[in-house]
Amino acid sequence: MNMIYGKGASGGIAAGVLKIIRRKPSAISGESCADVTEETARLHAAIAQAEDELTVLYAEAVRKVGEREAAIFDIHKMMLADEDFVTEAENFIRNEHRSARAAVQKAGAALAEIFGAMEDDYMKARAADILAVAERVTDILGGGSTAIAVTHPSVIAAHDLTPAETVMLDKTMVLGFVTEGGSTMSHTAILARTMDIPAVVGVGEGRIPDEYDGSRVVLDGSEGVLYIEPDEHTENRYLTAMREAEDERKRLERFRGKTCVQSDGTRIMVTANVGSLEDIDEALRCDAEGIGLFRSEFLFMGRTSPPTEEEQFAVYKQAALKMGGRECVIRTLDAGADKHIPYLTGDMREANPALGLRAVRLCLRQPHLLKTQFRALYRASLFGSLSAMIPMIVLPEEIRQVREIAREAQESLRAENTAFGKIRVGIMIETPSAAILSDQLAPMTDFFSIGTNDLLQYTLAADRENADVAYLTHTLPESVRRLIRTACAAARREGIPVSVCGELGADLTETKFFIESGVTKLSVTPSAILKVRESVMRESSRLIPVRQ
Numbered sequence: 001m002n003m004i005y006g007k008g009a010s011g012g013i014a015a016g017v018l019k020i021i022r023r024k025p026s027a028i029s030g031e032s033c034a035d036v037t038e039e040t041a042r043l044h045a046a047i048a049q050a051e052d053e054l055t056v057l058y059a060e061a062v063r064k065v066g067e068r069e070a071a072i073f074d075i076h077k078m079m080l081a082d083e084d085f086v087t088e089a090e091n092f093i094r095n096e097h098r099s100a101r102a103a104v105q106k107a108g109a110a111l112a113e114i115f116g117a118m119e120d121d122y123m124k125a126r127a128a129d130i131l132a133v134a135e136r137v138t139d140i141l142g143g144g145s146t147a148i149a150v151t152h153p154s155v156i157a158a159h160d161l162t163p164a165e166t167v168m169l170d171k172t173m174v175l176g177f178v179t180e181g182g183s184t185m186s187h188t189a190i191l192a193r194t195m196d197i198p199a200v201v202g203v204g205e206g207r208i209p210d211e212y213d214g215s216r217v218v219l220d221g222s223e224g225v226l227y228i229e230p231d232e233h234t235e236n237r238y239l240t241a242m243r244e245a246e247d248e249r250k251r252l253e254r255f256r257g258k259t260c261v262q263s264d265g266t267r268i269m270v271t272a273n274v275g276s277l278e279d280i281d282e283a284l285r286c287d288a289e290g291i292g293l294f295r296s297e298f299l300f301m302g303r304t305s306p307p308t309e310e311e312q313f314a315v316y317k318q319a320a321l322k323m324g325g326r327e328c329v330i331r332t333l334d335a336g337a338d339k340h341i342p343y344l345t346g347d348m349r350e351a352n353p354a355l356g357l358r359a360v361r362l363c364l365r366q367p368h369l370l371k372t373q374f375r376a377l378y379r380a381s382l383f384g385s386l387s388a389m390i391p392m393i394v395l396p397e398e399i400r401q402v403r404e405i406a407r408e409a410q411e412s413l414r415a416e417n418t419a420f421g422k423i424r425v426g427i428m429i430e431t432p433s434a435a436i437l438s439d440q441l442a443p444m445t446d447f448f449s450i451g452t453n454d455l456l457q458y459t460l461a462a463d464r465e466n467a468d469v470a471y472l473t474h475t476l477p478e479s480v481r482r483l484i485r486t487a488c489a490a491a492r493r494e495g496i497p498v499s500v501c502g503e504l505g506a507d508l509t510e511t512k513f514f515i516e517s518g519v520t521k522l523s524v525t526p527s528a529i530l531k532v533r534e535s536v537m538r539e540s541s542r543l544i545p546v547r548q
């Protein structure tokens with residue numbers, strides 16, 4: 001048995017035969033051309049064809065993985081039309097008499113090198129996109145194709161996969177994939193997660209030699225390991241894990257379409273945390289009783305300016321419609337700290353961004369952001385049951401200011417005769433200050449939602465991104481329990497509901513504590529919903545069908 005270690009890019013286990021995909025050796029860098037005008041025309045024709053292919057691919061990707069993930073192919077189209085890229089290739093043809101293929105390859109490599117050298121991980125990962133775009137054009141010029149054909153169910157291995165190759169993978173044939181290059185931040189990795197294909201990336205150059213082709217393998221996409229010819233013990237261990245996962249999936253089906261009710265009649269809901277409309281589809285497939293946290297900052301990422309009111313309205317309206325009357329809690333922009341959005345936060349040089357101008361603080365500094373978001377939310381609320389949730393509250397004054405902006409948003413809509421509905425406005429309890437002052441905050445708000453991720457970080461002074469201090473936040477310490485009890489007691493006195501939307505909401509060992517404290521909603525990642533409902537049922541008296 002051989003073990004090859006990489007980075008787990010998409011969870012899950014795949015077991016089968018390894019198929020190695022090798023591209024044609026690209027000995028094109030030395031190709032030259034005789035006629036510069038003709039070669040330049042060939043370059044432009046190939047770019048035009050690549051643009052057409054990307055348009056088709058975009059539509060296919062929207063169908064398979066939704067608009068958000070498909071956007072990468074629009075970005076590829078933009079890269080293709082980028083003047084620097086095209087001019088660079090033209091110059092190589094004109095000045096060095098390169099063939100169009102060689103010129104495109106050289107221009108792509110030069111641009112990729114610039115991105116590859118950037119500090120920001122996201123920008124670094126874009127180097128792979130540029131190479132993918134260049135390869136698409138060189139393939140067209142060389143008469144090749146970028147689709148990967150797999151005819152038997154296999155785990156595939158490649159030097160790297162482009163997003164286009166990934167989205168076109170046939171899930172019935174590709175059980176999982178492993179790449180020598182790539183990063184967990186790449187679009188290929190994001191697509192693999194969305195398509196639910198186990199994947200390991202970045203195992204290292206030359207780590208998968210041709211002689212492994214046809215070997216029996218097990219791929220562990222969570223741990224980032226590929227086992228070549230696993231020994232019996234390892235293979236059995238994984239096959240058992242796969243069988244158990246399947247059995248558990250079947251067993252949990254009995255909790256579908258149900259809700260848990262306590263002996264006093266209180267319903268305990270299990271809802272989903274999402275970041276896009278596609279995630280809402282997944283949440284519905286996983287039987288969410290509502291959306292407890294829609295991280296709206298994802299709408300602001302991967303672009304160069306904030307989404308307009310119309311863009312936000314379209315998303316919130318769709319979210320409301322998709323949820324068909326069930327509550328959908330949209331968290332207002334939580335930018336800053338670990339959610340870096342360069343055009344909003346880029347010019348700030350903060351020594352401690354997690355303690356800086358993030359979330360509601362940033363929105364109160366740039367109130368037009370919040371006003372636009374509220375206008376979009378009030379308008380979209382005509383189509384369903386929407387709530388707004390404010391992150392990172394520490395003081396009552398912040399709620400007053402947010403409410404004032406919300407009022408201005410309503411007034412401006414009224415003045416324009418634009419129709420709008422009602423939304424509830426709640427806050428996150430994710431700072432010790434908010435929990436301690438919860439008796440003052442409760443009368444000012446419609447609900448509390450406990451963000452355990454940040455509440456742990458700020459209470460224990462332990463950076464949530466720092467693995468060295470993760471041991472402090474693995475379990476719920478007494479200090480945080482006290483804060484949660486304090487917030488729940490204040491909410492009870494005021495008669496407002498409390499939910500938990502941090503990762504600990506899915507920690508089955510804490511379900512009892514949350515319910516006993518007075519939490520009535522656990523909002524978790526969609527795939528955990530049925531498991532959490534089973535756990536809630538252990539603390540409840542009845543499981544009844546949900547009446548929609």
Ligand code: PEP
Nearest residue numbers: 430451452453454501502
């Ligand atoms: C939290 O802090 O617990 C939370 C849900 O918000 P986020 O993880 O997005 O900061």
Ligand code: MG
Nearest residue numbers: 430451453454
């Ligand atoms: Mg938070």
